[in-house]
Every structure is written in C-alpha cells, then in structure tokens.
Amino acid sequence: MTARSGERRALGSGAVLAAVAQVITAGALGLTSIVVARLLGPDGTGAYGVVSSGITLLIMLGSLGLGAGITYSVSNGRWPPEDALRQSQLLALALGLVAVAIGLVLAAQLQDSVLENVPLGTAAIAVAAVPFALSWTFSWSVALGADRYEWYALAYGGQALLVFVLVTALAVPFGLEGAVAGLVAAYVVAALTQLAVGRRRLGGKAPLGHALARRVRYAVSFGLRAYVANSVTYLALRADLFILSAYAAAASVGHYAIALALTELVLLLPRSLAAVALPRVASLDASGETDHQRGVMIKSIRHSALVAVGAAALLAAVTPLIPLVYGSGFEDTVALTLLLIPGAAALGIAASFSSATSGKGKPEYSLYTSILVTVPSVVAYLLVIPKHGATGAAITSSVSYLALAVVSLLFFRSATGVRELRALLPRAEDIGDYRAAIARLIAARRARGG
Numbered sequence: 089m090t091a092r093s094g095e096r097r098a099l100g101s102g103a104v105l106a107a108v109a110q111v112i113t114a115g116a117l118g119l120t121s122i123v124v125a126r127l128l129g130p131d132g133t134g135a136y137g138v139v140s141s142g143i144t145l146l147i148m149l150g151s152l153g154l155g156a157g158i159t160y161s162v163s164n165g166r167w168p169p170e171d172a173l174r175q176s177q178l179l180a181l182a183l184g185l186v187a188v189a190i191g192l193v194l195a196a197q198l199q200d201s202v203l204e205n206v207p208l209g210t211a212a213i214a215v216a217a218v219p220f221a222l223s224w225t226f227s228w229s230v231a232l233g234a235d236r237y238e239w240y241a242l243a244y245g246g247q248a249l250l251v252f253v254l255v256t257a258l259a260v261p262f263g264l265e266g267a268v269a270g271l272v273a274a275y276v277v278a279a280l281t282q283l284a285v286g287r288r289r290l291g292g293k294a295p296l297g298h299a300l301a302r303r304v305r306y307a308v309s310f311g312l313r314a315y316v317a318n319s320v321t322y323l324a325l326r327a328d329l330f331i332l333s334a335y336a337a338a339a340s341v342g343h344y345a346i347a348l349a350l351t352e353l354v355l356l357l358p359r360s361l362a363a364v365a366l367p368r369v370a371s372l373d374a375s376g377e378t379d380h381q382r383g384v385m386i387k388s389i390r391h392s393a394l395v396a397v398g399a400a401a402l403l404a405a406v407t408p409l410i411p412l413v414y415g416s417g418f419e420d421t422v423a424l425t426l427l428l429i430p431g432a433a434a435l436g437i438a439a440s441f442s443s444a445t446s447g448k449g450k451p452e453y454s455l456y457t458s459i460l461v462t463v464p465s466v467v468a469y470l471l472v473i474p475k476h477g478a479t480g481a482a483i484t485s486s487v488s489y490l491a492l493a494v495v496s497l498l499f500f501r502s503a504t505g506v507r508e509l510r511a512l513l514p515r516a517e518d519i520g521d522y523r524a525a526i527a528r529l530i531a532a533r534r535a536r537g538g
Contacts, residue, residue: 130342137345150187157307162233184219358436369447396436431489
C-alpha cells in the first residue's frame with residue numbers, strides 16, 4: 089500500500105525526521121569544511137569550493153527538474169513509488185552521461201578563468217559524480233513523495249556523513265585531488281545504498297519501460313518549470329563564487345568559499361521543511377482539501393522562519409570563532425560570513441514560499457522570481473566584484489537573497505490567496521508542534537516494537 093492509498097502520515101513526524109537529518113548534515117558538512125580548510129589552506133579550499141559548486145550546478149542542470157516532478161507525481165498518485173524508483177534509475181543514467189559530457193567540455197573551456205586553480209584531471213574526476221548524484225536524488229525524491237520520511241532522512245544524513253569520511257580519508261594523502269575523489273565516492277556509495285534500501289522497502293512491479301514515457305512526460309511537465317527556476321536561482325547563488333574565482337586571488341576565493349559553506353548551513357533546515365511540505369500541499373491540492381492545505385502552508389512557513397532565524401542567530405554568535413577553528417589564514421572569513429547571514433536567513437524563508445506555490449501547481453512562479461532577481465544580481469556581481477572583491481560579493485549576495493525572499497512572498501500571496509502577513513509569523517504554539525511530533529514518533533516506534 090502506498091502513502092497515497094492509505095492514511096497520510098503526520099506531517100510533523102516528517103518535519104522532525106527531516107530536521108534530525110539536516111542537523112546531522114550540518115554537522116558533517118561543517119566538519120568537512122574544517123578538514124578541507126586545515127588540509128588545503130585558503131588556496132585549495134577555494135578550488136574545492138568551486139569544484140563542489142560546479143558539481144551541484146551540473147546535477148541541477150542534468151536533472152531536468154525530474155526530482156521535483158517525481159515527488160509531485162508520486163505524491164498525487166500518478167506514479168506508483170515502486171515503479172518510480174526503478175524507472176527513474178534509467179533516467180539518472182541517461183541524463184547523467186549527457187551532463188558528464190557537458191561538464192568535460194566546460195572544464196576544458198574554463199581552464200584559464202573560473203577553473204584556473206583546478207587541474208583539468210581533477211575537474212574530470214569531479215564530473216563523474218553526476219550520474220550517481222542523480223540516482224541518489226531521484227531515490228530520495230521517490231521517498232519524499234511516498235511519505236517515507238525515515239528513508240529520506242537516511243538519504244540526506246547518510247550522504248553528508250559519507251562526504252566527511254571519504255573526503256577526510258582521501259584528502260590527507262592526496263590533497264585537492266583526494267578531496268574531490270572523496271566527494272565523488274560519497275555520491276557513488278550513497279546512490280547504491282539508497283537504491284538497495286528502496287528496492288527492499290518498495291520492491292517493483294511493472295517492467296522498466298511500462299508507461300515510462302507517459303509518466304516522464306507528466307513529471308517533466310511539472311518539474312521542468314521548477315527546474316528552470318532552480319537552475320537560474322542556483323546560478324545566481326553561486327555566480328558570486330564563480331565570478332570571484334575569475335577575478336580574485338585564490339586565497340580570497342578560499343575565504344569566501346568557507347563563508348558560503350557556513351551560511352549554507354542556515355538553509356538546510358528551512359529547505360528540508362519546505363521539501364517535506366511540498367508533496368503534502370500537492371496531495372491536498374489534488375484532493376481538494378483547501379482548508380487543510382492552507383493550514384499546512386502557513387505552518388510550514390512559520391516553522392521555516394523559526395528555524396531560519398534561529399540558525400542565523402546561532403551562526404552569528406559562533407562566527408568570531410572561525411579563525412580558531414579553521415586556522416588563522418581564515419580571519420577574513422569572519423566579516424564575509426556576517427555579511428551573508430541576513431540574506432541566508434531570508435533565503436531559507438523564501439524556500440517555504442516557493443514550496444507552497446509549487447505544491448499549488450504553480451512552479452512557474454519560482455521561474456518568474458528567479459528571472460526578476462537573477463539578471464540584476466549577475467550584472468551587479470560583474471560590476472562590483474572586480475573592484476571590491478569578496479566583500480562586494482558578500483554584500484551583493486545578501487541583498488540579492490533578500491530581494492528573492494520579497495518577490496517569493498508576493499508570488500506566494502498571489503498563488504495561495506494567503507494575504508495576512510501576521511498569520512505567517514511564528515507563534516509560541518509552534519514550539520509545541522515539535523514536542524507533539526516527537527511524541528508521535530516515539531509512540532509509533534514503540535507500537536512497531538510491540
């Protein structure tokens with residue numbers, strides 16, 4: 089029985105499991121950034137940051153939005169999860185190989201600019217991660233659409249732990265090349281593990297090609313709109329690093345890469361909550377449960393705001409410790425991180441607005457938002473970064489993130505009809521939601537044990 093054919097699981101349980109996974113992810117990625125900074129120094133850290141961001145961009149471009157489309161299709165019952173798991177792996181392989189070819193061409197073309205500090209062989213190793221990363225992404229997309237929150241949490245937290253272990257193990261003897269190889273290996277192991285977990289939990293019924301074309305068309309028709317928006321948004325979010333890499337010294341790129349890695353931690357929990365809410369909003373939209381859907385959207389935004397602001401405040405409090413943790417060579421990262429924090433918090437909240445509008449069947453609103461914000465942001469980067477370096481990049485980025493949040497809010501109000509801003513502000517009762525969700529999880533585990 090799929091999640092769509094039976095009683096829906098409590099969304100709070102999914103939010104708690106996602107939060108636990110993201111706390112593990114934040115810890116693992118934070119430790120990874122420390123290891124990379126200590127072993128490679130500012131120059132190597134900048135190169136690693138450019139490579140890892142490039143991999144993420146290739147994954148996003150290569151996916152064609154199928155991750156979001158798979159989650160949406162599974163959540164509204166159009167694609168059985170057991171079929172989606174098996175069939176999506178064919179798509180991951182085909183799309184991944186195309187992305188690898190594109191990545192190799194770009195790596196060769198950018199050797200004298202963005203990838204000046206990254207050897208071509210290292211870049212070639214990096215792009216090999218894409219097919220496995222797509223497999224991993226499509227697997228947890230199925231889990232999310234089917235309300236398999238434990239599986240989703242395992243996918244995210246497990247992959248981050250693998251990155252920490254393998255990057256550390258290989259960076260010690262082999263430097264930058266080892267760190268990149270460790271990142272690729274983490275995607276390989278994570279993909280194979282998630283596929284094995286999914287097959288054990290879901291099994292498989294239909295042949296691999298059964299109704300595949302029809303299901304892919306539907307998933308792409310939804311996901312492609314979100315895909316373009318996400319790709320454009322990510323390009324805007326990382327254009328600062330790529331442009332800085334072309335103009336600034338390697339050490340400056342390293343300082344900025346660590347600031348970005350740290351502020352990325354602020355986004356983990358809000359994005360995770362938004363990801364969990366999207367399939368539920370889509371499911372309720374399909375069933376016509378308008379009042380319930382409205383409540384889910386409002387609650388998800390409140391909780392996203394709560395965790396985004398809390399994470400931002402915590403990061404701001406510990407930011408002065410960066411030179412102690414990462415080394416004296418990263419003193420400039422303190423100011424850069426503080427400049428990026430306000431924008432990162434706003435970006436985390438914006439994720440919940442975009443999730444709600446996509447769940448309402450309006451992913452194109454995210455595209456409109458991206459276009460409105462990205463074009464002026466990239467122009468600003470090109471004007472500011474050559475003169476003001478990393479500091480100019482941080483200020484421009486933070487302003488860009490704030491603008492994206494404001495525009496996302498306007499489109500959210502248009503798509504959902506939720507006009508009252510006070511309804512979106514966190515309340516004391518929201519804290520109680522976590523206690524109730526944890527209690528339900530504990531009770532469910534005891535019931536299984538019994």
